[in-house]
Amino acid sequence: MFIKIDFQSEIPIYTQLYNEIIKGIAKGELLxxxxxxxxxxxSQDLGINMHTVNKTYGLLKQDNFIQVHRQKGVEINPDxxxxxxxxxxxxxxxxxxxxxxxxxARGMSxxxxxxxxxxxxxxxxxxxx
Amino acid sequence: MFIKIDFQSEIPIYTQLYNEIIKGIAKGELLxxxxxxxxxxxSQDLGINMHTVNKTYGLLKQDNFIQVHRQKGVEINPDxxxxxxxxxxxxxxxxxxxxxxxxxARGMSxxxxxxxxxxxxxxxxxxxx
Amino acid sequence: MFIKIDFQSEIPIYTQLYNEIIKGIAKGELLxxxxxxxxxxxSQDLGINMHTVNKTYGLLKQDNFIQVHRQKGVEINPDxxxxxxxxxxxxxxxxxxxxxxxxxARGMSxxxxxxxxxxxxxxxxxxxx
Amino acid sequence: MFIKIDFQSEIPIYTQLYNEIIKGIAKGELLxxxxxxxxxxxSQDLGINMHTVNKTYGLLKQDNFIQVHRQKGVEINPDxxxxxxxxxxxxxxxxxxxxxxxxxARGMSxxxxxxxxxxxxxxxxxxxx
DNA sequence: GTGGTCTAGACCACA
DNA sequence: GTGGTCTAGACCACT
Numbered sequence: 001m002f003i004k005i006d007f008q009s010e011i012p013i014y015t016q017l018y019n020e021i022i023k024g025i026a027k028g029e030l031l032x033x034x035x036x037x038x039x040x041x042x043s044q045d046l047g048i049n050m051h052t053v054n055k056t057y058g059l060l061k062q063d064n065f066i067q068v069h070r071q072k073g074v075e076i077n078p079d080x081x082x083x084x085x086x087x088x089x090x091x092x093x094x095x096x097x098x099x100x101x102x103x104x105a106r107g108m109s110x111x112x113x114x115x116x117x118x119x120x121x122x123x124x125x126x127x128x129x
Numbered sequence: 130m131f132i133k134i135d136f137q138s139e140i141p142i143y144t145q146l147y148n149e150i151i152k153g154i155a156k157g158e159l160l161x162x163x164x165x166x167x168x169x170x171x172s173q174d175l176g177i178n179m180h181t182v183n184k185t186y187g188l189l190k191q192d193n194f195i196q197v198h199r200q201k202g203v204e205i206n207p208d209x210x211x212x213x214x215x216x217x218x219x220x221x222x223x224x225x226x227x228x229x230x231x232x233x234a235r236g237m238s239x240x241x242x243x244x245x246x247x248x249x250x251x252x253x254x255x256x257x258x
Numbered sequence: 259m260f261i262k263i264d265f266q267s268e269i270p271i272y273t274q275l276y277n278e279i280i281k282g283i284a285k286g287e288l289l290x291x292x293x294x295x296x297x298x299x300x301s302q303d304l305g306i307n308m309h310t311v312n313k314t315y316g317l318l319k320q321d322n323f324i325q326v327h328r329q330k331g332v333e334i335n336p337d338x339x340x341x342x343x344x345x346x347x348x349x350x351x352x353x354x355x356x357x358x359x360x361x362x363a364r365g366m367s368x369x370x371x372x373x374x375x376x377x378x379x380x381x382x383x384x385x386x387x
Numbered sequence: 388m389f390i391k392i393d394f395q396s397e398i399p400i401y402t403q404l405y406n407e408i409i410k411g412i413a414k415g416e417l418l419x420x421x422x423x424x425x426x427x428x429x430s431q432d433l434g435i436n437m438h439t440v441n442k443t444y445g446l447l448k449q450d451n452f453i454q455v456h457r458q459k460g461v462e463i464n465p466d467x468x469x470x471x472x473x474x475x476x477x478x479x480x481x482x483x484x485x486x487x488x489x490x491x492a493r494g495m496s497x498x499x500x501x502x503x504x505x506x507x508x509x510x511x512x513x514x515x516x
Numbered sequence: 517g518t519g520g521t522c523t524a525g526a527c528c529a530c531a
Numbered sequence: 532g533t534g535g536t537c538t539a540g541a542c543c544a545c546t
Binding site: 019022023025026065081082083084088089092093095096097098099100101102103104105106107108110112113114116117118119120121123124125 | 148151152154155194210211212213217218221222224225226227228229230231232233234235236237239241242243245246247248249250252253254
């Protein structure tokens with residue numbers, strides 16, 4: 001699994017890392033029960049601060065995407081992933097709204113927007129891209 | 130046009146305001162040539178600082194959604210809006226990616242994701258909601 | 259003589275008007291002794307405020323490009339134009355500096371910069387363009 | 388690198404600072420990858436407000452002359468500088484026009500104008516002036 | 517310690 | 532009265 005961090009981005013590094021790991025899960029590259037690098041190793045590999053990895057792991061744990069075992073390491077949640085409950089759907093729509101709004105304002109049709117959305121879905125759907 | 134600012138949100142106020150105005154344009158509530166409030170009036174109405182509104186106007190101007198006439202005020206760009214060029218589409222996909230990825234990770238199918246996207250589209254499509 | 263005002267520009271209208279008249283002189287479209295429109299007529303033609311035209315005329319008079327006769331109107335200075343004295347040259351170089359500096363920073367050579375400068379000269383040199 | 392701000396000038400301080408930094412790049416005094424002072428340190432050194440420096444940095448970032456690393460500071464773009472594309476050349480000619488026009492109106496010849504332009508070029512070309 | 521954001525209050529040029 | 536600019540001072544997220 002290849003993780004790309006953009007140090008110039010305005011998106012916090014811990015968020016980027018969070019997203020990359022979720023992306024790995026979505027692609028099927030990270031399977032339930034699979035081990036993740038330790039905080040120390042991961043931070044060295046990526047050239048970032050240990051605290052940053054720690055923060056990402058904390059968030060992923062909170063959202064039930066991973067399990068953190070003291071001294072035994074971190075693994076992708078072997079019991080499966082959290083469902084798309086109403087709380088998540090509400091958050092999803094909220095985040096989608098400004099993107100869709102600007103797309104409409106720039107003249108895109110419903111079909112065009114859906115098409116872009118599908119493109120992203122398919123890109124993520126292909127395992128091991 | 131009704132604008133709602135969430136002072137507790139982690140999203141900067143100037144970004145929220147930007148998004149709300151784009152939403153107004155998408156909904157057809159803000160038409161080309163229509164005047165926007167002056168920075169002072171708007172900031173008082175919203176209970177925020179003048180400079181915050183100014184920053185939003187600066188961004189909207191930069192993206193060609195509004196025109197700023199130095200001594201006459203601000204108006205929705207009467208010459209129409211910027212197109213959804215490749216630069217925008219690339220940015221759109223980049224922003225869509227983490228949302229779609231998490232949706233997939235939480236077990237949503239292609240259809241379910243598209244459906245949520247369409248819901249948002251239709252909510253915005255209804256003028257004067 | 260055709261005068262173009264850009265109301266969206268960040269350059270003050272009175273400065274734009276000043277520049278346009280100087281351009282007319284440079285092109286030879288406005289000759290010494292030639293009459294300029296009255297403040298009232300000019301402001302109506304251009305769709306701008308009388309005070310604005312007045313300010314431009316004041317500056318042009320101050321720089322000896324025009325003569326203002328009470329009740330007789332305004333004319334291009336029949337006694338010729340002010341020379342390019344050291345004061346002017348100093349101001350010219352000062353204004354040129356940031357333009358040349360950015361050109362260099364963007365990788366332009368001496369020849370390329372001179373070429374652009376010459377292009378502008380020739381565009382202005384052609385009378386009645 | 389020595390930077391001079393004229394507090395009496397009608398040119399905004401943030402623009403003066405922008406120009407001075409570009410001049411530093413043009414002269415080769417500021418090299419790609421070189422660090423710039425933090426907004427706080429710089430503003431204290433220059434005797435101006437933090438936000439004014441911030442605005443300058445924002446513009447330089449927008450034009451790709453610098454890179455801003457959120458928690459590490461600001462550096463001259465290590466990947467090189469933006470090219471003199473057609474957009475820039477058009478802007479350059481537009482800015483050159485009134486300067487050349489007034490020079491012509493004051494009786495300067497093509498050669499004299501080119502000569503002043505070259506003087507400015509050579510002044511900037513001399514590294515470490 | 518860094519940049520990002522926000523507020524409050526002021527003066528100015530412009531029209 | 533409008534936006535543009537500048538100052539002073541504050542809190543926050545990130546590393």
